[in-house]
Amino acid sequence: MRGLGAEVAKNLILAGVRGLTLLDHQQVRGGTPGGTVGTQGPPEPVCLNPMVEVKARRGRGGQTDPVPQCPQVCLTCCSKESMVRINQICHKNGIKFFTGDVFGYHGYMFADLGQHEFVEEKPKVAKVSAGVEDGPEAKRARLEPAETTMVKKQLQFCPLREALAVRWRGEEAAPALRRTAPDYFLLHVLLQFRTEAGRDPCPRGDSDSDNDSDNVPVSVLLHSCFSEMAPVCAVVGGVLGQEVVKALSQRDPPHNNFFFFDGVRGQGMVERLGPPPK
């Protein structure tokens, strides 16, 4: 529960999900001391929508294993290892899985909805009977563009482990490499740092940037990936919140499977990364 988690929680509560469990093991920093992060935030989550049952629990995700009790799970700022592990549990149990993070100006979201069914509203294709000599005007008059029909569709998602294990070596990967959002590779670097250092890079730790400068593809990224920037949390939290609602309501095509936001360029990309769909 940090900036992004709070944004997502706010959006879900406003959207009116039936129940929401917030889970965190940390104390509030900088805010009112004493409570867990889940019970803080502007304003108290319960005030946002009294119809939503909000529970706050202390503990680490996956440790006490509350996961299978919920139809959807959304993680923020977890290590790569816990994300992969919890995603595996969810994938096996048919639980919709989301994760996301914000690093300075950069943010991402990942979704594994397993085998996901949804409906999409499509305009009805007007059948124009052939052979009738109609002027274009009359043809248009008969068409009723406001008519829509609901179309059932399906999408297959892959687990996070596979999405992060895409191989980029070899010639066939070269064109894909050029087209893929650089944020995907930045994510790899940052998750690696988190695993090795046990924390996120910070601007005051001078050694952070020096040590990693060989790994980071573009040096300018270095100055834009510290801490969680509130407006970036708002953007990623908005997209992530909407995706959770979409998955719950099974309406409209979900973003399959990554969303990357680059706050420096103001660009948001949806990428499908992982093994080719069967």
Place this chain on the structure above:
Amino acid sequence: MAAALSGPLRPELAQAVSQARVLVVGAGGIGCELLKNLVLTGFSNIYVIDLDTIDVSNLNRQFLFQKKHVGRSKSQVAKESVLQFCPEANIIAYHDSIMNPDYNVEFFRQFTLVMNALDNRAARNHVNRMCLAADIPLIESGTAGYLGQVTVIKKGVTECYECQPKPTQKTFPGCTIRNTPSEPIHCIVWAKYLFNQLFGEEDADQEVSPDRADPEAAWEPAEAEARALASNEDGEIKRVSTKEWAKSTGYDPVKLFTKLFKDDIRYLLTMDKLWRKRKPPVPLDWAEVQKQEQNIPDQQNESSAVLKDQQVLNVRSYADLFSKSVKTLSLHLAEKADGEALIWDKDDPSAMDFVTAAANLRMHVFGMNMKSRFDIKSMAGNIIPAIATTNAVIAGLIVLEGLKILSGKIDQCRTIFLNKQPNPRKKLLVPCALDPPNPNCYVCASKPEVTVKLNTHKVTVLTLQDKILKEKFAMVAPDVQIEDGKGTILISSEEGETEANNHRKLSDFGIRNGSRLQADDFLQDYTLLINLLHSEDLEKDVEFEVVGDTPERIGPKPSEPASRNISNGSDDGAQPSTSTAPEQEDVVIVDSEDEGTSSNAADAESRSRKRKLEKGCGCGGAKRSRAEQEQDDLMIVESEDEGAASSLGEEESRSHKRKLEEKGCECVGAKSVC
């Protein structure tokens, strides 16, 4: 939301942020999210202004407000809520309209940055001018359903809000409404007109009976006269006002039904030219309809009250609903003082029942599928649902653009569009370079000038003031003098000085073809030179025309960027929202360019937008392949087929088309489908 306050920003930027003084105009859907983002980013001097009070319908997305706040000032409560989680912020709240003259150019000059979180075009125009006059950068934004947009306006550097003509709300051609409706929206508009004709203010432009002057019917005059005579003899269609006639029947629902859905329709059928290429309407007979079974409403549980609105009933049920609502409304009218009329309101159940019933009966007569009360309400009330997450994303983007401005990197600012689905280049959020100012803009050019065509013998001074200067050119308190060498004052913003001129015609003041007027708005620090062209051949019901500004007919050349329809979310024409119509907050009325387009519901919006873009690109009505160029990287050409459902969803193609509004749009070959 415990994002670190100092961590992510470079020290110079962090300092600029904490010292910046920002004005947030609007504390609604975007405004609430924006205020939260601002304090969490480290802004500490924030001024917020909103004239609205909190309505219960705001609570699902304006998260700074709770039920206990309903009825209180939005800006004040927003300030209190923000201070609860960020007590050190210095927030000043005004419960007022930004168009109040107290907020003059001096007021605007004190800010580093102004951010709009508005829901109406009148206020957007005004803030645009104030920021131009004060030379303060402005971040403009808007949302409509899943779509949103953020852009930056800086005097002399970028386009201003008014550089590209914004389409005005389209009214449908009278003969489509009266004679040949082809879409449900035409019937809904007709039903709303009918309401006004029967119970409301009568308006000659809202006639509902068959139009004998329909040029398409193209009768011989003699024949027309004979028909008119014949119909008079029938005693059915007389030239008395609909209201008078209805009154004389005592608002008898059966007589009204018979006139509207049988006799008028029969009359239309006699205009046989209309039906050569159209499916002719089928008159309805009250007695026949009464033989039908009534719909049995679902009475399974209480919650069906909500679902009931979403059911489409049968003709009999709508005939009964028509009858019932006519009775109720005529009673309401009788309770009113003499001469007073009812006002149509989508939230008045009987008014909504009436429009639902009348529109559906007409749809049935014209062979269209009927619609649920719910659908009709959303079309009649121009409702596009506001979505909290869209506002959240847009508010985040506003702050990011603000940070670029504060770093002195306005060249890196972009117009950013939020799509519902990623475009073919996988972009959900699409940044586009800002356009330079339009040298011919009638607002931000160094000497703004415009040419208006009107009939000087017909247009009064009051029309010039209200419809041209205030409505069209968004002035608040104009002063006008004639450039006749004497500087004759035509309109003064001081009360009591020129009211005597109001009802006189322009020609009475020696204004004729080629006359020039100088219009000043002292508050906006804005002077507009108006060249008048006298014209006697304007279309019927058109009082004036701004030359070069008729987006319905003349699209920009393909090389120019198409007129940008800022999805200013919430552009509800020109009127500022008030607390009496709160659910229209964040609502869009998108005009339609084309006779066959509805202007209202969300899906209709996409269509009208598409059509506009097609026109804007000079390849009217055609689907096409196109290339787009964005900044440095080159792009993909997507070709679309009429039924390109598989790879290119409706949303994608829409977003793709929306790209055309942005800079660098280019049509590469048009493939016509009709």
